[in-house]
Amino acid sequence: MAELGLETTPLRAQQMAGGSIGDYFALMKPRVMSLVVFTALVGMVVAPGSLHPALGVIALTCIAVGAGASGALNMWYDADIDGRMQRTAARPIPRGRITPDEALAFGMVLAFGAVGTLGLLVDWTAGALLALTIAFYIVVYTMWLKRRTPQNIVIGGAAGAFPPMIGWAAVTGSVSLESVLLFLIIFMWTPPHFWALALYRARDYERVGVPMLPVVAGPEETRRQILVYSMLLVPIGVAPALIGLGGTFYAFVSVVFGAVFLALALAVWRGQEGREGDRAAKRLFAFSILYLFALFAALLAEHAAHRLLGA
């Protein structure tokens, strides 16, 4: 070939070479995966009963791979709009490093592998919940709601809220009020979190026709809805302390972080258009991640300490 003097550009050569391991890893949305693993771990640790550590590691691996499958299938379906959005333009499919068919096959193999393995080796209730999570994220959120309604992330957020329930089910083999409460915390957290992002990324979404709330209803209505959901979220965040799932430390963390969350949501609500408004939205977006992490970490720390001291 080289003797023929055929030459190509580095980009074309990259595309011809197929995806690297890193590209396939990026397809699994590793940052989302890490949050999923963390919340699932908390679900496992706070659940009553015990699970052999080896089975616990297997369960977490399956949940992580299931989340990765969701990411890959989401990128397969959304490849057309990903390439036109600043935030997602560098993903492997828009860059031509992985073909949509490869992403679909990769996602499907991971999804069936993760669900089957979790069901066979750990628990079928957990396996069924993982299957529901993947199906919900892909079919309900990505295919159905995302491009049709500004309520996309409100309903679709359920997919991101299932992991602690899966972790809980891996240990207990069932679903209970406590695990539903963990679900509700993430479910109510999702709208203010993503709408804060959408407030300063509205143009991106508008360009590709995704009807995020700021695009459809305007920034003022979005800021109002962020405040409403934040006011619903904070009491739900404190609720584990009220039903005995969390202790004093958790109560303290959830109240303090909840107060800051509300203050930032109020600042967004009162906020102006332009840079000042964007800054308030960015602050809320960044803090919302810390808020969720702090609540789950507090639960984890309390239950881990209880088990260690009780042992």
Added chain:
Amino acid sequence: MERVTEEDGQKEFERRRRMRSIAIALVLAAMVAMFYVATIVRLGGNVFNRPL
């Protein structure tokens, strides 16, 4: 822009294909280990609890 020959492209293609094959082999080995460990954990002492 720096030009890349088809030969370079072929080498890169083969290198990535080899890496993907190794990754698949490692994942399969990990799955075998997972099923083995889970079987032992689930059976526990019952492995020895049978008439010989």
